[in-house]
Amino acid sequence: MIRPKIGLDWDDVTAPFNSIAIDMANKKYNITPPLELEDIDSWENTGRASVIKEFYRDNTLYERQKPTVETKRMIRKLMDIGEVYFITAVAPGFMGVRASQIMEAFPDFPTENIILGNAKNLVQFDIILDDAIHNVLETPATYPVLMRKPWNSKMTGLLSVNNITEFVYLVEQIINASLYRNKNIKNPSVVALVGPSGSGKTALSDSLCAMEQFENPKTYCTKPGDKHRYLTEEEFNAQDFFEKTRYAGIQYGTKMEDIEAVLEKGHFVVMPLDMCGAIAMKRHFPTVIVYVARDKELLIRDIIEQDYSIEEKTLRILSIDAEKRNRQICDYAVNNMDVGAATRELADVLKNMQL
Known part of the structure; x- marks a missing residue:
């Protein structure tokens, strides 16, 4: 390509x-509390922000x-x-x-x-x-x-x-992935693990980080749990993240200083991310993007066994086929049917790719 x-x-x-339509509605109707973009929580927009639809045919909106x-x-x-x-x-x-x-x-x-x-x-x-x-x-x-x-x-x-x-x-x-694959990486660098829910990205990350050269700085998240540093939505939005994304309605963020602290030790930064986060990493740090593959049956089983809401499980299962498409634009792919074998394979690959 x-x-x-x-x-x-x-x-x-x-x-x-929509932000212009919201501003026009707030000024015309003096809405209290004022409408915000976050009040539009679906494409149909049937909630309190539905009033903005009247401005979709207003020339003033288009002029602005x-x-x-x-x-x-x-x-x-x-x-x-x-x-x-x-x-x-x-x-x-x-x-x-x-x-x-x-x-x-x-x-x-x-x-x-x-x-x-x-x-x-x-x-x-x-x-x-x-x-x-x-x-x-x-x-x-x-x-x-x-x-x-x-x-x-x-x-x-x-x-x-x-x-x-x-x-x-x-x-x-x-474009770059369609023309060539990344054959060399700098040491230290970021190892971005991407793949569908249930592919074992976190397990692979933990296994790699049991080795001396690899480290996983915790990310920040709006869902309570021991895998991330929990923040409320308000606390999260007040932070200065260089990379953040929303997955199944949950916000995740990363701070640049946390990544730099690991790289300064000479260690690989290992992070499970979505493609958006992986691309953000590649903009700022030497990064290899690794696709973590697993059979679809195991992906679904893992999602079902997790402590997710029914809605979140449904969204994650529906996303499996779409996420598999990401494999084509990654630098490397590893089969994670066995986390120990995948860990050894990826560690060897990263060692051989170092400049």
Whole structure:
């Protein structure tokens, strides 16, 4: 994949949308307490924030939609490495407005690459970025990517990013992985273990960290337990994390100083992560991304045996097939049917890959 075809959504991906509608509703109705983006907890938006829907057909909302300077810079970077399209669902009466928005923000963007309409699943791309779960699940794209928003926060297993900058790094990882595999790593470096729920990432991490050269700094998490440092949602949101993600409605975060402290010892940092977290690591530290593979039957059995809620178990099981797709963009894959054998294999591989 030398120059992938990339399909980008507009509303709440390239330019703000719901946040503007919320601001308009708060000002018009003096809502107490004021609406926040987090009040939209589903795509249907049937809760207290449903009042914002009246502004979806207000010209003022569209006039206020402006991509940030950083977003413009990142999309131009995407245009350098791929063939970029805007594919956006918009009411018929606003199609002309939407096309004008795009051309105003990106004067050099090819007009033939602007696709307006709802049938996104009929267009073939290599990579797409969208905030609607149904668009991501139904697309024929090889790599569908979800832009994380409150209304899709419980969805797990999909390739996902928190912002357009993370998406650019993910696209670069996809391109690089399709052309070559990482054959060498620096010592020390980060070993990012990715894979479906139930693949044994934590067990493999613990087994590796029983060896002298490997260490697993605890991450921060909004779910009580002994695997992470527990923080309430309020405490978590007040922290300065360089990498954070949401998985099955639970927030996870990592602090840069915790990683640096381990690397300064000359040890490998071993961390179970999702692909979003692994890409974030690769942006900041020498990192090898390892896919942890396991038979689907064992994945499901492990999830069922865990102390998860029924909803969380369901989401994790539904995500298995989507997460298996991540194997193609990892630097190495290890079969974790036997954690001892997988530990020895991975330790040997990392030793042989060192520069």
